Amino acid sequence: MPLLTLADAIEQHVRDGQSVALEGFTHLIPFAAGHEIIRQGRRRLHLIRMTPDLICDQMIGMGCADRLTFSWGGNPGVGSLHRLRDAIERGWPQPLTIIERTHAEMGVAYQAGASGLPCGLMRHYADTSLDRVGGPRPRLTCPFSGDSLLAVAAINPDVTILHAQQADEQGSVLIRGITGAAREAALAARCLLVTVEARVERLDAPLNAIVLPHWLISAVSIVPGGAHPSYAAGCYPRDNRFYGEWDAIARERGRFQQWMQQYVLASRDHAELLRRLRIAA
């Protein structure tokens, strides 16, 4: 596991056209990595995220993606993701193909991917409109009970990117708190990049803690505050105020682009961005 700057990690491991999962559920969203992908101008990415959140709103609005797999596309506790809506409703800045699932399906899909299976199973009783628009949702019959089950195709991202609290000297990573499907997305990936708040000599993880062993990880980058405006349990809280303010920033194309220019693109790295936002001194 090499320790790389985030810029080098994205440069070396994320290519135009790849499928890129950025997971972390409300908690530990890898914002710094998403911003670096924007800075480096990646194009035609297939973004995969259960809750696209502000990070995908920004990447889609900046033209990094032409495809999105997701299950809930809102600004949590606030309202719409305006850039996501603009892409879906009006194809701006470019058309966006959406592959829409439910949370439970995404969970099964990541789990299947993490398990080396081509598909997973879940219970399903009646078609919804998603069965009409979401591509094939085939059924399998349980050979024991005769129940009709939904088969869900595995998700194996080309790259999964996570943010976590700590890495140790070998590069093993400790994740504490709410994970959503982050661990499954990590294990399903072909390439795993992790940003962490801090590097420590030893993790001193409690038994049964969630640790990703160093040999599963392609690169670790140390990025304090790397989840902001999401949060890192034990380090800093969610910036609910920023989530609220984003609604007005993203509502209109011009203001969005100006904001991205002024903050994300004009900053060399995440530390500079946090200083510009007056989140860090």
Added chain:
Amino acid sequence: MPLLTLADAIEQHVRDGQSVALEGFTHLIPFAAGHEIIRQGRRRLHLIRMTPDLICDQMIGMGCADRLTFSWGGNPGVGSLHRLRDAIERGWPQPLTIIERTHAEMGVAYQAGASGLPCGLMRHYADTSLDRVGGPRPRLTCPFSGDSLLAVAAINPDVTILHAQQADEQGSVLIRGITGAAREAALAARCLLVTVEARVERLDAPLNAIVLPHWLISAVSIVPGGAHPSYAAGCYPRDNRFYGEWDAIARERGRFQQWMQQYVLASRDHAELLRRLRIAA
């Protein structure tokens, strides 16, 4: 979640003829509960345990079971389970129907049971002799990849019994260390009984610890040393010497019966048994 003596918990919740999973993988094997089932003379149980270990050797030898689902039936690090062999090879003390699986299959079966699914999937490439003797092992074809997958029937025990380190005042249980498929077996069960080393006011479990919420548990019993000769991480180590000695005790029917009489049946409860064994003062 009522707090019961172990005798009352077994009396109220374990019936003749039921399927009973006793899980814990080398670690946290619920020996005290198994002994209590022997003392209360349950019959025709369908025992389910990945590694039957000494506990099933004893229960089978004492005539509690006529059926066993398992995946590895040895005395770990020592050799055979002589009572299990005697039942399979010579039908003593009664014939034993075995349902034989692999570890991975048992894992999938418990996981499916814990997930409310009638079956789970795993990869399988060629038949082994188990396909010939182990009952139907049907295949399903992945509708996405065309891969042929093994369908594994869910396991949903009538009763699952676990041992763990702590319960809090509400009866929520903290498990620390190696779990095998204990958590999945617990979530798959219709009735969940847990013995614990100690009751504490609050668990103070670290984030992401393995906790079974009190409302999933039918009864908790406080049984210090309840895993002996298996172990409870943080409490006492595995009694490797006892595992070694068991080989000679169980090898011959008479000595086995005498030992069970002298130690398990003659003891009112687990504390008395541990004192007779000079494990506790």
Added chain:
Amino acid sequence: MKTAHAAGAYTADEMMTVTAARQLADGAVCFVGIGLPSAACNLARRTHAPELVLIYESGTVGARPRVLPLSIGDGELADTADCVVSLPEVFAHYLQRGRVDVGFLSAAQIDRHGNLNTTVIGSYARPAVRLPGSGGAPEIAAHAREVLVIMKQSPRSFVPRLDFLTSCGYLGGAGERSRAGFPGRGPRAVITDFGILRPHPETEELQLCAIYPGVTVDAVRAATGWPLGVAHDLQVLPAPQPADLDTLRELHAATRQTHAAAVRINLRTADAPASHPH
């Protein structure tokens, strides 16, 4: 309906929240959505149902938040939960396994059989308004033993025909849901800013069963996009108790105060690698 109701000094949101809270039996296991459902559950937990078990889809099981979470994955939920499990696990081991008594949902559109749309207004391919989508709702609607729906009532939200069926209620009614094999019984109550609608026992069409003080049946009918049936024993619900309102307002005040705090991050955390604050 944002303004205070006539009689006492309470808002429609407060009335809905208090009414929803009253639907929750102590000890029930609830799968909780953010917003009004979360407020209702936490109000119930602070009043008549202290043993209510709250599960959020972020995997926080048995959460006892001291203030209301703004997102489904706030740290407060993890810090106060009995356990934190993964999202695949909370959906498989708790919801699909049949461990959830009550699911709480909201929607942009509901039809007369309690089917819900949270996906899109207009056509899917060229939407007028793209909504957030499914989230956990379709499986909550399928598996929870019963479902409570909370949403404001208007002809735009209570529609004769959904633009998109995201989550199943009673499908076409008259037993179609049960014949399809759903383990959960479906939406037992729809709590609105006018009162409570419940499915007719045979047709499974939502009908008005209770109204708030000062609400007229005509007003409810005018806010409903289909010819609304009214139960023959229509009840008038009591106004919220002052104690309930006090508790709810304290909760909201504490919530606002907590979430208004500015976030500051120390970039030199590498110097101080605070090991494991439990």
Added chain:
Amino acid sequence: MKTAHAAGAYTADEMMTVTAARQLADGAVCFVGIGLPSAACNLARRTHAPELVLIYESGTVGARPRVLPLSIGDGELADTADCVVSLPEVFAHYLQRGRVDVGFLSAAQIDRHGNLNTTVIGSYARPAVRLPGSGGAPEIAAHAREVLVIMKQSPRSFVPRLDFLTSCGYLGGAGERSRAGFPGRGPRAVITDFGILRPHPETEELQLCAIYPGVTVDAVRAATGWPLGVAHDLQVLPAPQPADLDTLRELHAATRQTHAAAVRINLRTADAPASHPH
């Protein structure tokens, strides 16, 4: 073969263990069985392969035991592991997902194509000897990128026909395994108390490729239940290095000492609820 070999003072077990350890490249990810495989892996980790990653089926990933475990689930494995995951996870997320480089197996019977029996001697319905069964072996044999087998060689264990096929080697040979779609390449080496057998590149029949000092080909043939082929470039393996033997013996001595300790349990633990000793 329990006695010391002629030349130096080492046992057959020691020779097998040292030889097996030498097969392991540093940094490889090994799925380890208990007994000789565990001894070989831990010897390798203490000698030429300090970065060897050990996974035990108890879910202990990256274990660095200070003494050898007696069971697959010793506390020592959990205490020294990078992480402890559930058994379903270790089989799905690590083995089936293709993360394991080397699987280590043993068996009661092996046939000429490296297929293994750990289930039964005699018939399944009326066995002469009931063995422990599958455990994790069938999936390790299927998924690990390659498999090492360690077992003592005799006509009773190296048989022309298995009584029970528990774990697949090369099936009938000549590419049958690969045609069946197995992701792992199968048993690359069978380490015995005589030397090393490897599959013939075309027929995939095991042939003798290396022998220990002092071993004759005739002796190996006499210990094999089928007409054993011999590689044209048969090698004689070096005797174990004194350093390897010292390390192995220290490991065994520390293991014996640790595991001989008598267990005492304090029944009054409820009085002293030692919270979380990490």
